[in-house]
Amino acid sequence: xxxxxxxxxxxxxxxxxxxxxxxxxxxxxxxxxxxxxxxxxxxxxxxxxxxxxxxxxxxxxxxxxxxxxxxxxxxxxxxxxxxxxxxxxxxxxxxxxxxxxxxxxxxxxxxxxxxxxxxxxxxxxxxxxxxxxxxxxxxxxxxxxxxxxxxxxxxxxxxxxxxxxxxxxxxxxxxxxxxxxxxxxxxxxxxxxxxxxxxxxxxxxxxxxxxxxxxxxxxxxxxxxxxxxxxxxxxxxxxxxxxx
Amino acid sequence: xxxxxxxxxxxxxxxxxxxxxxxxxxxxxxxxxxxxxxxxxxxxxxxxxxxxxxxxxxxxxxxxxxxxxxxxxxxxxxxxxxxxxxxxxxxxxxxxxxxxxxxxxxxxxxxxxxxxxxxxxxxxxxxxxxxxxxxxxxxxxxxxxxxxxxxxxxxxxxxxxxxxxxxxxxxxxxxxxxxxxxxxxxxxxxxxxxxxxxxxxxxxxxxxxxxxxxxxxxxxxxxxxxxxxxxxxxxxxxxxxx
Ligand SMILES: Nc1ncnc2c1ncn2[C@@H]1O[C@H](COP(=O)(O)OP(=O)(O)OP(=O)(O)O)[C@@H](O)[C@H]1O
Ligand SMILES: [Mg+2]
Numbered sequence: 475x476x477x478x479x480x481x482x483x484x485x486x487x488x489x490x491x492x493x494x495x496x497x498x499x500x501x502x503x504x505x506x507x508x509x510x511x512x513x514x515x516x517x518x519x520x521x522x523x524x525x526x527x528x529x530x531x532x533x534x535x536x537x538x539x540x541x542x543x544x545x546x547x548x549x550x551x552x553x554x555x556x557x558x559x560x561x562x563x564x565x566x567x568x569x570x571x572x573x574x575x576x577x578x579x580x581x582x583x584x585x586x587x588x589x590x591x592x593x594x595x596x597x598x599x600x601x602x603x604x605x606x607x608x609x610x611x612x613x614x615x616x617x618x619x620x621x622x623x624x625x626x627x628x629x630x631x632x633x634x635x636x637x638x639x640x641x642x643x644x645x646x647x648x649x650x651x652x653x654x655x656x657x658x659x660x661x662x663x664x665x666x667x668x669x670x671x672x673x674x675x676x677x678x679x680x681x682x683x684x685x686x687x688x689x690x691x692x693x694x695x696x697x698x699x700x701x702x703x704x705x706x707x708x709x710x711x712x713x714x715x716x717x718x
Numbered sequence: 719x720x721x722x723x724x725x726x727x728x729x730x731x732x733x734x735x736x737x738x739x740x741x742x743x744x745x746x747x748x749x750x751x752x753x754x755x756x757x758x759x760x761x762x763x764x765x766x767x768x769x770x771x772x773x774x775x776x777x778x779x780x781x782x783x784x785x786x787x788x789x790x791x792x793x794x795x796x797x798x799x800x801x802x803x804x805x806x807x808x809x810x811x812x813x814x815x816x817x818x819x820x821x822x823x824x825x826x827x828x829x830x831x832x833x834x835x836x837x838x839x840x841x842x843x844x845x846x847x848x849x850x851x852x853x854x855x856x857x858x859x860x861x862x863x864x865x866x867x868x869x870x871x872x873x874x875x876x877x878x879x880x881x882x883x884x885x886x887x888x889x890x891x892x893x894x895x896x897x898x899x900x901x902x903x904x905x906x907x908x909x910x911x912x913x914x915x916x917x918x919x920x921x922x923x924x925x926x927x928x929x930x931x932x933x934x935x936x937x938x939x940x941x942x943x944x945x946x947x948x949x950x951x952x953x954x955x956x957x958x959x960x
Contacts, residue, residue, distance in 0.1 A: 617802050620772050624796040625865065627819035635819055639806055 506686040515690035521675070522694055528670040530698060532588060532660040536595025537652060537706075543596065544603025544652075545645070551604075552611035553633065569601045574662055581667040591663035591671065598659035599652035606651070610644025611637050646710035653706035657699045672698075720788065722749040722868040722899040729780010731764060738764065738776050742924045746869075746916075748785065751892070751900045751935060753914035755907060755951060757959055760920050762903045766871050769901065770796050784869075795867040799874040801858040803846035809833065810842045813860045825864075832860045836890065852883035859887070863894050870895055872902045876909065885939055888912055892936035907951035911944045912937050917951065921958045928954065 488508045495507040502510060515522065547565075550557045577594055584590035614637045622632045664673025672695045679687035725746040731738040739761045746752045756762050764774045769782055771791030784790050803812045810829060817824040833839055836856040846854055855876065862870065872891070876884045892913055904910055910917050913935050917928040928951060931943040938944065 615802075617798055617800050618804075620767075620770075621796065621798070621802050621815075622819055623772060624770050624791075624794055625816040625819045626792065628821075631819045631821060635815075636804075639804065 503683045503685050506689055510686050511689045511693065514684075514686040515693070518687060518690065522672075522691060525670060525672050525675045525691070526694055526698060528588075529591075529657070529660055529664070529672045529695070532591040532663070532671065533595055533656045533698075533702065535588070536592045536660060537599065537656045539592065540596040540599040540652060540656070541603055541649060544600050544648070545607055547600075547604045548607035548611060549633075549638075551608050552637065553629075565601065565604065573597050573659070577662050577666040580663065586667050586669060590666075591660045591668065594663035595656040595659035598655045602651040602655065603645070603648045606648030607641055607645040610641030613644075614640045642713040646713050649706055649710050650703070653703050654699065657695060657702065661695065719866050720786065720793065720868055722897060723788070724748045724785035725769070725782070725790065725869060725899055725901075726785075727765060727769065727780070727782050729778055729782075731761060731768075731774075731776040731778045733776045737922075739920070740923055741780070742920075744918065744925055746899050746901055748899055749897045750915040751895070751902060751913050752916045752918065753902045753904055753910035754918055754920060755904060755910050755955060756920035757955065758905075760922060762920060763873055765920075766796075766873050766901060766903050769869075770794050770871055772796075790869065793867050794869045794871055795862045795865040796871045797858055797862040797873070797875045799877055801846075801854045803854055803857055803861075805846055808843050808845060809838060809849070809857050812846065812857055813864050815861060816865050829860075829864060832863055835894070836860045852879055852887065855879060855883070855887055856890070859891055859894070868898055870898045870900045872900065874904055875902075877905060884909075885912075889936050907955065908948045910951055911947040912939065917947075919951065919954055919958065926954070 491508050495505055498505070506514075547561075551561060573594070576597065577590075580590045580593045580597075584593055611633075618636050618640065619632065622636050627635070660671070661673035661676075664671040665677055668674045672691050675691045676688050676695075679685070679691060725748075727744040727746075728742075730741040744752075744754075744765065754762050754765070761776070764776050767774045768778050769790060771794075782790055784793070804815065807815070810833065811818070813829050813833060814824045814826075830839075833842055836859060838853065838856055838860065841849060841853060846857065849857065855878075858875070875891075876887050879887060888909065902909070902913060911931060914930045915935055917930050919926045919928060929947070931937055931941065931947045933941055933943065
């Protein structure tokens, strides 16, 4: 049923796309139709696959590093008042900076390869992960904390057995946000400077007026993002149950 | 476990400049059930939390002492209105929570015995989400008993249950906590009349002791004197409110 409705929505979108192409009669280097894009995609499938692989590696490493960093930061913040006083304003400030503006700097520092893109992805997901997990850690239902106190729990035991489990659903929602943002980060990194990846391919195709190839790369990125979102949803489903 | 001591709360509490309750003396007799009744907001939960050493919104002036001179807050078990079971842990793990939090070796045999006593043996491996309200409440009671503390504080623990389950839980708790110093905060005059070996009504001006029925607690639900006491307590509560 879900598959069927997804299929219906896809067909509907394709129909609208085709209708716009037919109605406006725009040349194919401005707006290629679905059939042409599909054909181009098939002809270039190995090239696209190669670039997709590059982007996927950047995104997955970025996601992993960003999650670990975010989780560690949130735990430190939750555990120490000093960390909250010193670090929290800094976090909020860095969040106010447009991460995109940092991309050229990252490329300068980390080079054209994998790591500048990983760093972009990490930067873009670090804050959502940190803040959602931290919020979860600070919003443990007070009754549980009282119970643990009357049981003479140490701070450490309370964190480990009560607060972290209670914060897992928040972490899960942070990770879902991260799964959506991470590909954006990687692609922006690729736009600023790279010789591989879907972002690079899009830019290249655009520069050569191969709009059909650009569309093919873009749609591949979209499909990849959806798949990633599904995987992360499934992976976090087990920890997403609320504590009431 | 040390033998259950007498417990005395003597003092007053204020929230900001406003007095929450005037100086009062509440004595909990060793090894007996004291039921504390009173209108909403008079400070029943506050007293209970003060005894447990938990944060309250009020500033307390006075003292809370056990007759044997030892620390109070380290010897309480606390059962709140909400069962507060960990949703990801099984029934058995929930019952063993205290040991786990203190990093002690869990007493599995005792845990099994308690679970059996609460008639939960068929549910040991289940998660709280798979249990009924009454079953969850029994897990919470088993967890409270597992702590094996001489002083037990109960804050409206059965108020969310239907009448039948509530009566069952009252019987179970009364039997299981026989020799402890118990403070039961309740809204329900019927509950106080069934369980109280001493019954007190709290108002802003202090604490009024009431005569509990003569039968041994837990009293039968249709025991005449218990029903009379229930009526008398309700009348008293309504007069206080007026
Ligand atoms: N954390 C807090 N900060 C400020 N005021 C509080 C706080 N907790 C409770 N109060 C106030 O203290 C008063 C007594 O609260 P308490 O919870 O002890 O009442 P109670 O007798 O248990 O009432 P109920 O029967 O409704 O549970 C109330 O007026 C309440 O508004
Ligand atoms: Mg209360």
